[in-house]
Amino acid sequence: MTEKVATRDAYGRALLELGRRQDKIVVLDADLSKSTKTALFAEEFPLRFFNVGVSEADMIGTAAGLATSGYIPFASSFGVFAAGRAYDQVRNSIAYTRLNVKIAATHSGITVGEDGASHQTLEDIALMRVLPNMIVIVPADGGQTYQVVETAAAYEGPVYIRLGRPKVPGVVPHDTPFILGRAQVLREGTDLAIVAAGYMVAPALEGAAELQKEGINAAVINMHTIKPLDVELLVHMARKTGAVVTAEEHSIIGGLGGAVAECLSEEYPVPVVKVGVKDTFGESGSPEKLLHKYGLTAGHLVEAGRTALQKKGQM
Amino acid sequence: MPVLSKADIKEIKSKATGLRRDIITMLYRAGSGHPGGSLSIIDILVVLYYKVMNVDPRNPRDPERDRLVLSKGHACPALYAVLADRGFFPAHYLDSLRKIDSPLQGHPDMRKTPGVEMSTGSLGQGLSAANGMALAARLDGSPRRTYVILGDGESQEGQVWEAALTASHYRLDNLTAFLDSNGLQIDGWVREVKSLEPLADKWRAFGWNVLEVDGHDYASLLEVTGRASACKGLPTMIIAHTVKGKGVSFMENQVDWHGKAPGQNEYEKALAELDAGGRD
Ligand SMILES: Cc1ncc(C[n+]2csc(CCOP(=O)(O)OP(=O)(O)O)c2C)c(N)n1
Ligand SMILES: [Mg+2]
Numbered sequence: 226m227t228e229k230v231a232t233r234d235a236y237g238r239a240l241l242e243l244g245r246r247q248d249k250i251v252v253l254d255a256d257l258s259k260s261t262k263t264a265l266f267a268e269e270f271p272l273r274f275f276n277v278g279v280s281e282a283d284m285i286g287t288a289a290g291l292a293t294s295g296y297i298p299f300a301s302s303f304g305v306f307a308a309g310r311a312y313d314q315v316r317n318s319i320a321y322t323r324l325n326v327k328i329a330a331t332h333s334g335i336t337v338g339e340d341g342a343s344h345q346t347l348e349d350i351a352l353m354r355v356l357p358n359m360i361v362i363v364p365a366d367g368g369q370t371y372q373v374v375e376t377a378a379a380y381e382g383p384v385y386i387r388l389g390r391p392k393v394p395g396v397v398p399h400d401t402p403f404i405l406g407r408a409q410v411l412r413e414g415t416d417l418a419i420v421a422a423g424y425m426v427a428p429a430l431e432g433a434a435e436l437q438k439e440g441i442n443a444a445v446i447n448m449h450t451i452k453p454l455d456v457e458l459l460v461h462m463a464r465k466t467g468a469v470v471t472a473e474e475h476s477i478i479g480g481l482g483g484a485v486a487e488c489l490s491e492e493y494p495v496p497v498v499k500v501g502v503k504d505t506f507g508e509s510g511s512p513e514k515l516l517h518k519y520g521l522t523a524g525h526l527v528e529a530g531r532t533a534l535q536k537k538g539q540m
Numbered sequence: 541m542p543v544l545s546k547a548d549i550k551e552i553k554s555k556a557t558g559l560r561r562d563i564i565t566m567l568y569r570a571g572s573g574h575p576g577g578s579l580s581i582i583d584i585l586v587v588l589y590y591k592v593m594n595v596d597p598r599n600p601r602d603p604e605r606d607r608l609v610l611s612k613g614h615a616c617p618a619l620y621a622v623l624a625d626r627g628f629f630p631a632h633y634l635d636s637l638r639k640i641d642s643p644l645q646g647h648p649d650m651r652k653t654p655g656v657e658m659s660t661g662s663l664g665q666g667l668s669a670a671n672g673m674a675l676a677a678r679l680d681g682s683p684r685r686t687y688v689i690l691g692d693g694e695s696q697e698g699q700v701w702e703a704a705l706t707a708s709h710y711r712l713d714n715l716t717a718f719l720d721s722n723g724l725q726i727d728g729w730v731r732e733v734k735s736l737e738p739l740a741d742k743w744r745a746f747g748w749n750v751l752e753v754d755g756h757d758y759a760s761l762l763e764v765t766g767r768a769s770a771c772k773g774l775p776t777m778i779i780a781h782t783v784k785g786k787g788v789s790f791m792e793n794q795v796d797w798h799g800k801a802p803g804q805n806e807y808e809k810a811l812a813e814l815d816a817g818g819r820d
Binding site for chain 1: 603607609649650651657658659660661662664665666667668669670671672673674675676677679680698699702703705706709710
């Protein structure tokens, strides 16, 4: 396994490299540039960096205005503010207008840790994915984040990129291309498919290895693009395995689990067991303790895998 | 900036009267919409679109064009009337306002209507977008200007003041804002719902060059717009004192005419008044 890297750190560096190659890239932040890592870009390109202060709604609107004039703005804040505080601005000034704005939201999910519930967005995937025209991407590791930043810049239209605070291990093999809307099978399996995103991809791989010891052969899919969802691969895996577990650092309502369940209920109904935060707010604590308390570890995925198999037997 | 002769003023007035007719007719045919706030800004739009702004209907996406954001999007009938008259789209589009499949939506849609620079309707967002456009112009090293029109009720939105700080912090002297100070919002007089006073002082305190004008006086509007463009280092807010419903006597200063269309009798009465030369 390679060195651990936080996806926000990879974002900061990717943005800097992108900025060196493309002079239409501009970056906005709302007084969190040291945490979102846009400070790297700001230092090298002060004229293409706009700190609007603590005003996320204004940041989103300003980004929209820059996009109308041919710039490619990356607007960053914590997910809870970028998606939540500025929701109407994202909806009306970016999604409805189909403007070429990239929202790179860091500190998503429960792994924000000690700052507690006010800062842990567990609903941003749901909020963003319901907006027409919005692409929603959750990179699984540092290397993938690089690819996602490149892909988002090349794509014409609004993109929400969900990034995390803690360091995560490399999970996607280096030579794997990133294709928008094409999920990645990181581990083949026949008994059940664990569909994971972001931080939860690593525990999904661990969980699958555990299940193997029990003789259960679980596939692991990195569903990096939540919208548009890779329906083809999902249906293929559901058909092949007959049972699905979803894993995300987000509410079990409306996120990856919701998207997978919506899709399979229409296309190929199989039991779907959702691992995520169970319709509750988070709290302060270390990321590790929080992941345990809120049911987001490899162990919880193993349990969910067993449950899914039981349900499959009953169907 | 050109000075207006008596003949010019007469011509602009007759243009504005024709556009007021279009607004009333459009709303009558649509059966819904916002006459009050459309009639209060039409004179500002006429001065901008016929005397000030660099826009070319034959090349509506020209990167060097001036931009206008109608932040108080519900007043779009006024903008549509002007854009049609300037030739951005055929006049018959006006008959389809608010109807199914129409390019003229109930609130401005930049993807559906030629000449509309920003989709608005959710109040409070236009100044931020205009700031972004002005920042883009500066990055491009372009002399193009950005104009934005805000409502007074709209100015109760927090985002307006976030954006006010952004514009002054970045010294956006290529931005001219108008505040349509017609004194009314949906639930009544702005000063009774939630007062903005002292309004000019607030914008000054937020770092803006503030000018005040009679929003129905063409010569003065042209003059302050020129002064705004000449101001260096600060964005300019032009507080335009206007009359909601201006030009149709029974709509003037009437809160009820914020968001309803005239019925047939009202429509005929309004047109007769406008044809008779309007009221001064
Ligand atoms: C965010 C938002 N809240 C509420 C409304 C509903 N609304 C439409 S117009 C209006 C009053 C606006 O008053 P003002 O800005 O003074 O407009 P004008 O008098 O020029 O018509 C309101 C509350 C809206 N369009 N957007
Ligand atoms: Mg008003």
